[in-house]
Amino acid sequence: MPAEMKRERKKLIGYIKEVLDGCLRYQRKDGLFHDVVDKPETFVETNLAQMLAYTIYRNLKLGWLDRKYLEKAELMRAAVHRKIDPLGYVTDVCGSPLFNSPGVATEGQAFFLLMETARQDLLG
Numbered sequence: 001m002p003a004e005m006k007r008e009r010k011k012l013i014g015y016i017k018e019v020l021d022g023c024l025r026y027q028r029k030d031g032l033f034h035d036v037v038d039k040p041e042t043f044v045e046t047n048l049a050q051m052l053a054y055t056i057y058r059n060l061k062l063g064w065l066d067r068k069y070l071e072k073a074e075l076m077r078a079a080v081h082r083k084i085d086p087l088g089y090v091t092d093v094c095g096s097p098l099f100n101s102p103g104v105a106t107e108g109q110a111f112f113l114l115m116e117t118a119r120q121d122l123l124g
Contacts, residue, residue, distance in 0.1 A: 009064075013059075013064045013065075016055065016059055016064065016065070017065070019055075020052060020055065020056065020065075020069065023037055023048065023052055024052070024072055026038055027072065027075075027076075028044065030044075030079050031049055031075040031076045031077075031078060031079030031080075032044050032045070032046060032048075032049050032076070032079045033045065033048045033049060035094065035102075043092075043101065043102050044092065044102070045092055045093060045094055045102055046079075046080055046083045046090055046091065046092045046093045046108060047093045047094055047107065047108055047111055049076035049077075049079055049080055050076070050080055050090070050108070050111035050112055050114070050115045051111055051115075052072075052073070052076060053072075053073040053074075053076040053077050053080070053115045053118075053119070054111065054114045054115040054118045056069045056070065056072065056073035057073055057115070057118035057119045057121070057122045058118045058121075058122075060073075060122055061118070061121055061122045073119075077115060077119065080112065080115065084112075089104045089108075089109070090104065090108040090109060090111075090112045091103075091104060091108075093105050093107065093108030093111075094107075094108075
């Protein structure tokens, strides 16, 4: 965002923190989340952890988040890495084609690549 858009940047950062903090309240000890984050009776899925870790890494790189979020991102990333099967598929994402149960999906693979690239950009 251009420097002259300070007000808009501040608003956007507020939205990002609101979503992150809202989701992180429901993070499981293993770093993952339930499919419906506030409903523990739903299945544990992998995509939200990937998306939130990506968001944290990117926003840390921009200087928009406090470094305290890094620990949460690293916990999520470690949990995701435990969900990779021998063929390299990220498992227990909302599975294709209906996305209503754990499985595999191209989106899960894409989120993994985004997460890993964002981490590499941040930490080298």
